[in-house]
């Protein structure tokens with residue numbers, strides 16, 4: 001049995017029982033093989049744009065005897081095949097958004113997208129809501145000295161209203177009073193305070209940027225207060 005990292009374990013835990021799955025950018029194929037070995041899904045596409053990466057997944061699939069249930073496919077993004085659950089983990093937020101919007105038919109029909117951006121989560125949030133995708137749940141994992149946000153998403157079909165704060169902060173994790181998220185916010189606040197303390201350019205663009213950062217700092221402080229109280 002595969003022992004998953006904390007981050008990948010959380011992702012695997014969020015997959016629906018008996019669902020059809022695609023893991024985009026699977027690399028080693030850890031999640032598909034785990035899901036298969038646990039009997040969570042027996043119909044999985046494991047895809048990767050890199051042959052080198054996919055070869056690792058093919059190898060693991062063979063080693064565990066899961067070839068009947070996992071199709072390893074060399075592909076850019078999502079295949080044109082309906083899936084219940086779509087996993088895109090370990091890529092940048094902008095890249096994840098591009099992959100989703102290049103395969104809108106499949107994504108709109110999926111029951112659940114499980115997204116774990118490595119950076120630019122705020123851009124991913126904004127793009128999703130602009131295109132009518134609802135972020136209906138969120139998780140955060142701390143591992144190897146860094147925080148990993150996981151978004152659960154589904155297509156709603158209508159534009160979702162949001163404020164700047166809604167894309168910069170996870171309201172869901174704040175409402176859950178998530179202790180790991182609290183630590184993440186504190187870390188982000190410290191970094192932002194540092195940047196602001198060393199901000200010395202005076203030109204107009206720089207001053208605009210400074211006021212954006214001050215606004216973000218306010219959001220962070222409010223969210224920290226909300227979780228702590």
Ligand SMILES: C[S@@+](CC[C@H](N)C(=O)[O-])C[C@H]1O[C@@H](n2cnc3c(N)ncnc32)[C@H](O)[C@@H]1O
Pocket residue numbers: 008024025026027028047048049050053075076077078088089090091099
């Ligand atoms: C950092 S690894 C993440 C692996 C795994 N998903 C995880 O979360 O641990 C990113 C993988 O995504 C693949 N990748 C990048 N862009 C892709 C795309 N457009 N379509 C499919 N795979 C892609 C890379 O080749 C690489 O194997």
